Amino acid sequence: MSTAPLTLLSWNFENNGKKDPARRQAGDELLKSLNPDLVFRQELWDADENGRTVFNAQARALGMHGELGDGSCTAVFINPGRFSVVRDWTQSRGPQFVLPPTALTLRYEEAGPDALPFIAVSYHLNYASPAQRLLEAEWLTTWADKGWTTPDGTRVTLPAVFAGDNNSFPVPGADGDPALPELLAIKNAPHRLHRSYPGPDGARVPDTRPDAALRTAGLEDVARYWAATQNGTPAAVSRTVNACDTHGPDSRIDRAYATPELLPAVDEVDVIEVDADLSDHHILRIRMNAGRLVEILNRAAA
Template identity: 75%
Template sequence: MSTVTLLCWNFENNGKSDSRRRRAGDEKLKALNPDIVFRQELWDADANGRTIFNDQARALRLQGVLGESSCTAVFFNPAKFSVVRDWSQSRGPHWVLPPTALTLRYEDAGPEALPFNAVSYHLNYASATQRLLESEWLTTWADKGWSTADGTHVTLPAFLAGDNNSYPTPGGPGDPALPDLASIKNEPHRLHRSYAGPSGTQVPDTRPDAAFRMAGLKDVALYWATAPHGAPAALSRTVNACDTHGPDSRVDRAYLTPELLPAVLGFEVIEVDEDLSDHHILRFTLDSDQFAGVLARGATGEPG
């Protein structure tokens, strides 16, 4: 069976400003044989004419688009995908760390098939209010219109993956519980990961997850963990517990539009050593024939 592999990783400070560590991270990603990589924290990758970024693309054997200020990037396999549109974003009131958003064509689906949107994002670290604003804007990529060859207006499928700096509402066995805020020893971080609930009491921030779900997006890990053929381990932590930041959490997540769910073959969290990064790697795979079929049917106006 032919597959498409997608990875998401907040690789801490792009190797913590250490070229050897950065290369080790790139080699780890390459060994997972990805077709699309959603990356966050590529600080300084744009310096000197994007020398570092271009070196990383070569290391991965992929092409890539680096977002503004090296906040995010999307890499892709040029043998399978091509860029239809680059939705470049700038810093502003609705983006502290701008996302990288591309419309990609899956070549194996054929020239008449729909393209799809692929978005790498990194929600704000310190403000629950800002995160909600950013997540609301991110849902616009699940609502991008497209005119098919016969003039039918349809909505493009979409993948969104990144660091949410907030929690999902636990949805299945093994999903990390929401933290008791008092267990977060660092008081500023306690504020950063919470918001004032209806009673005025601070509660853990789950609002980005709620916004994505309200917009119809599906948490891939939750889908796979609760599917009859799936695996509960899909809900594994993506960030380890620590004294200052509280318990294990699943702050890194991937979402997709529901017509893509039948193509999902698996989801897992690949843990990495804390010396390499403070976040683990998400890997999810698609059945390439099912994926191509969803895109082809979408171009005829049929449901995925």
């Protein structure tokens, strides 16, 4: 069994390289340099054209197996030496998802054939509508409630990890988290609308409802968890989107959530800053302890 740590990355690579093959190649090379085992990607526009030619080339560039979601909105790449796909929970565009997530049941091969698999979901919440984002977040939680029958016939709930672009803010509370914006400091009026909702008194407030919904369903913000542990640091909750005049201050838009049983396997969380010419989002990185993950998946199966 490999003792090498597992590296999970989540990245909204802007417009999949802005339709520029050289920029797309640079993004793929950056991801590959981080030696990922599991990649949650967003904004792969046009990767499905011509028989997924672009997407297949990107999977080869990463040296990974790729699963592309409907409309090239999201994708998951896996290290085939460590993971295999058990089930594809394909979603199409509809009232519940404007940008459909890619959701897979994965087996961690190093845990052995009787260990529980787990759910991995790459998602991209709606850009413009806080009401739609809340709906989408609520639907995401259905993948934290998928059943599995163990070899002895027991029905259990699968662990799950979600990562993506939330287009909204985390509820304040983590030491070092970027502050919520002052809405009037967001100079672009439509963007103020996109990132807020009417509070109880009718005044608009920054949109934190997707984060609240996911955590109400029992999921944990992995970066917030790590920042709060004895060995964690505030670097875990670093910005993933830079401040700009029109859209407001630094923000932690990109986040990962996990069911609680997976959290003891987390060894580190940080953010890899990316040059603005390459993408408008930074890369969220999570390292997991391989041995602890094996124990968790086998203990849950037992």
